[in-house]
Structure formats: C-alpha cells, structure tokens
Amino acid sequence: MNFSPRQFLISLLALAIALIDVLFVISDSADFGTRPLLVRAILVDVAILASLITLYPLFRFLQMHLTGFVLAVCLPALLPAFLFYLLLLPRQAGEGIEFTQLQNSLISDSSSNGIVEIGFAYPIYTPTVQFQNRELFTRRVTIFLRMVDASGEEALFRGVRAIVPGSGLSVEATVQGMLARNDGYLFNPLTLPPRKALTGRVVFVISNAESGALFTEALRDAQSVQLELRDPQTGELFHELPLNRD
Secondary structure, three states, X not given: OOOOHHHHHHHHHHHHHHHHHHHHHHHOHHHHOOOOHHHHHHHHHHHHHHHHHHOHHHHHHOOOOHHHHHHHHHHHHHHHHHHHHHHHHHHHOOOXXXXXXXXXXXXXXXXXXXXXXXXXXXXXXXXXXXXXXXXXXXXXXXXXXXXXXXXXXXXXXXXXXXXXXXXXXXXXXXXXXXXXXXXXXXXXOEEEOOOOEEXXXXXXXXXXXOOHHHHHHHHHHOOEEEEEEEOOOOOOEEEEEEOOOO
16 A cells, blocks of 8 residues: 555644544543533544544545545544534533532641641641532532531631632641642632542631641531532532531
C-alpha cells in the first residue's frame, strides 16, 4: 500500500486533531459538562471523524472511494453521539446533587491524638463526603456546616475556600495552605461535573470551639447537624444532608 506525501500529512493532521479533542473531553470533564448537549455531541464526533480520516488510506486500499467512505463509514459512525447526547442522556438524567457522608474526621492540636499538629486551638472538622451530580450540566456549589445546639442556638460554618482573598495570614488561609498539599481535601467552591462522583474531605474551621474535645461534645449533643449546598453567587440553598455524628 503506497502513501503519497499529501495523504501522509492529512492523516497525521487528522490524528493530531483526534488526540487533542479526546484529551479535552477526558481531562476537563467539568468544562465539557458546561457545553450544550449539541456541542458535546459535535466535539465527540470531531474525534471520531478525525480518526476515520486518519484511517482513510486503509479504506482506499480496500477499493472504497471517497463517496462510499463518507456514506458507508463516516455518517453511520457520527450518528451514535447525537443519539446519546440529544435523546438518551436527557432521559437518563436525574435532578439535583446527591451527597453521602462516608466518614467523620476531626483534626485539632491537643486532641488530635497525634494525627496532625496544626499549631493553634481551633479544631478542624473534615467529614468525608461523596458528591454525585445527577444533572446534565456541571454545577458549582459552596458547602456549609450548620449546627443547632441543645438550646436552639445556630452556628453556621463555611467550608474553607480554595482561594482566600486578602494578603493577611488568617486561620482559613493557614489551614488551606497546610491541607492543600495533601490529596483528598475539598475546598469551596466545589465543581461537580455531570454524571460523575467526587469524593473527598470537606474542611471546616470550628471557630467557636477551643478544642476538639469541646467540639466533639457539642457535635454529639446538638439538636441537628447538617451540610448545606448553596449557590456560590446567590447563596440559594440547593440541598441539605443531616450528618451522622457517630
């Protein structure tokens, strides 16, 4: 089978386009999930079509001309993406964001039992939670911890942010800088691609408790403890999850 320089360059260019497109779709699922469904189908089909163009010299070797190649191979190969994103996916999609508590964790200085020494009194509460975006598009949410004590008094804690504004060395900035070096911690706002699970430890600085022991007692005796997912811009409440305090 002979390849002309032109055929070789076209196949090489098509292969590069296919690889770039596939890497974008796979590696940046959050950004891909913000695209309209029609655009997602087109992006997938770009990779499919580029891959077929890469293989076109093989089809020519099988005595298939360009017209037959387009009609018999390309068009049928492009249909499944449109059917999936425009028909099947909307029917399978659910509503809202599911999140499940997997584990309780507490980091504090004197009561941490040697887990982590953070150098200041505030306990750091890091429950492990799994998030599942059941919707069609990527969602960004901010997570809060709300506690109501035995007397009915409420305390609301926002999860530590990934980017803490200001140049001062705050407790939040110190905790973020310390824990961001470790895998598995999640910081506000959370980005949740569609139809994918995100699992990690959400970080709360419990600023009204001086030790982990006091916070553990308050957590145990509270009337209610729940996580809240809110819109980062408007503060609108999306979901609530009562926490297991065992």
